[in-house]
Amino acid sequence: MQIHALGLEEFCEEEYALIGIHTALEDYRLAYLLNKNLDTRFAKSKKDLEFENNKNKLSFSIFNFLHKKYDFEWFLIANSFKKENKTASNELLLSTETKTYLIPEKKKVDYFIKISGELAPQYILNIVQRIKKIEQVITSYSIDKNTLKSKDFLIF
Template structure:
């Protein structure tokens, strides 16, 4: 009897490009400026990306954009989430803030743009150049998704 086995390693791998953005802008302002400079149409997703771990809930801002011309789906997502912790002691209410990262190994990146689909390098390079022209953006660059330990958090 012949035994056949299937290897599924490459089948579940989603094809996408990843761009990191360094900026002090709020998410809605960055989405507006990207729409203006890239001629995209980012809109706020109905639900943010949310993770719950050890009774702590982290929520990361998410914006969507469908590009019918190139058949790509774009996502703008925040890399950090702030959680306010309040502790009551006798007569004081002490408040502290905890910052959680979507991709912990890229803590300095403020936002990611994920472009789903098979994207050519020239298109990514042109997009990065346009993002860099935004005055409030410090820098942006392509990120090799294969070097990320936490890339599973980008599957949604």
């Protein structure tokens, strides 16, 4: 009799596709252009994706869209959080900026699109090609979630 042991990760593994986007656009502007070009309806989430790291509160912008026809949930997630640090020195107010990344191994990616559900590779390729056609987007591409060390941050 053959025994098959299931690991906890087999129960917790969420099916989703991940797309990386490189652009200088603000999050709301990118959401608008995606809505216009992909027939989506991204809307700002009521809550941002928040974490606490070394007593610092990190907040990553998130937009979501529920595709009712196919029952896919889409998320547009900022990959970086900027915090301004102010220090007083010799009657001068100095300001520095600290940038923290949601997925540190993908520092060059400005935004991620996470599409929950089992999707055909051709569907994702089509989405990537349509995003690349947006003039203000530098590039976009599919990301293999299994290559990410920090993929746990994308489970919400």
